[in-house]
Amino acid sequence: MEANDGEPAAKSPAEEEMTTLSRHHFGSSEDTGDVFSVTIIENMKEEYGLFVWPCSIILAEYVWQQRSRFTGASVVELGAGTSLPGLVAAKVGADVTLTDDSNRSEVLTHMRRQCDLNDIKCKIHGLPWGVWDTQTFCLCPNIILGADVLYDSCVDMSILHGYQAFDDLFATLAFLLQSCPSSVFITTYHNRSGHHLIGFLMVKWGLKCVKLLDGFSFMPSYKTSSLSGNIQLAEIVLDTANRDEKKLM
Numbered sequence: 001m002e003a004n005d006g007e008p009a010a011k012s013p014a015e016e017e018m019t020t021l022s023r024h025h026f027g028s029s030e031d032t033g034d035v036f037s038v039t040i041i042e043n044m045k046e047e048y049g050l051f052v053w054p055c056s057i058i059l060a061e062y063v064w065q066q067r068s069r070f071t072g073a074s075v076v077e078l079g080a081g082t083s084l085p086g087l088v089a090a091k092v093g094a095d096v097t098l099t100d101d102s103n104r105s106e107v108l109t110h111m112r113r114q115c116d117l118n119d120i121k122c123k124i125h126g127l128p129w130g131v132w133d134t135q136t137f138c139l140c141p142n143i144i145l146g147a148d149v150l151y152d153s154c155v156d157m158s159i160l161h162g163y164q165a166f167d168d169l170f171a172t173l174a175f176l177l178q179s180c181p182s183s184v185f186i187t188t189y190h191n192r193s194g195h196h197l198i199g200f201l202m203v204k205w206g207l208k209c210v211k212l213l214d215g216f217s218f219m220p221s222y223k224t225s226s227l228s229g230n231i232q233l234a235e236i237v238l239d240t241a242n243r244d245e246k247k248l249m
């Protein structure tokens, strides 16, 4: 919430009660020099975007473990919400743009707070899936991140609405992957969330999965006790061979 003069307005006691800080550690004592933590402000009252979802914890750990790929890379996080993976990417030396739905200004405001709290510099950009503005055309990421962006399409939405949301996300994704050859989308998602649609949309948008991992397979055990669910990590790229074949037909 912002006051009229641009300063953050004082929070009501009810809002304060709903806000909590969580601290996320990366590295162990053996990783000399690389150990750090990221503090996230969470709002337990809200459902999406202001809460650290398990997929985000798993993707952030993967970013840390794969940090050599991120140093010096241009990274865009889609549907970033509390932005843990993007903040870790920035910590290990990536140039990061955090994005979320521009219709949800509270999420974008929250992202700025996360960056300030951790003294991390990231660009913040409203990016509703399937909608393009001039800033989006300037993004040329080497790596695109998305934690829990392929989320439950069938529980609280109609299948058709779920398809539209996924289709919009894939449209944005395909555009970003085409804007930078050899770029990759790294995502974590719950297996419950309509993965049949993911396969269909990958074919539709000329994408393919090049890596699929059980999200828990690379997590240190001390981080998994509070996590549950069947979470997968996928790396998705442009399927250039099939695109070329389609063009020839």
Ligand SMILES: C[S@@+](CC[C@H](N)C(=O)[O-])C[C@H]1O[C@@H](n2cnc3c(N)ncnc32)[C@H](O)[C@@H]1O
Binding pocket: 048, 049, 050, 051, 052, 053, 054, 055, 056, 078, 079, 080, 081, 082, 083, 100, 101, 102, 104, 107, 127, 128, 129, 146, 147, 148, 149, 151, 168
């Ligand atoms: C389940 S939350 C995941 C948040 C965060 N990545 C995490 O894992 O903690 C889904 C996120 O996608 C964003 N989102 C949903 N629909 C969107 C759209 N059409 N365009 C852009 N972002 C969207 C939401 O605002 C929310 O931050």
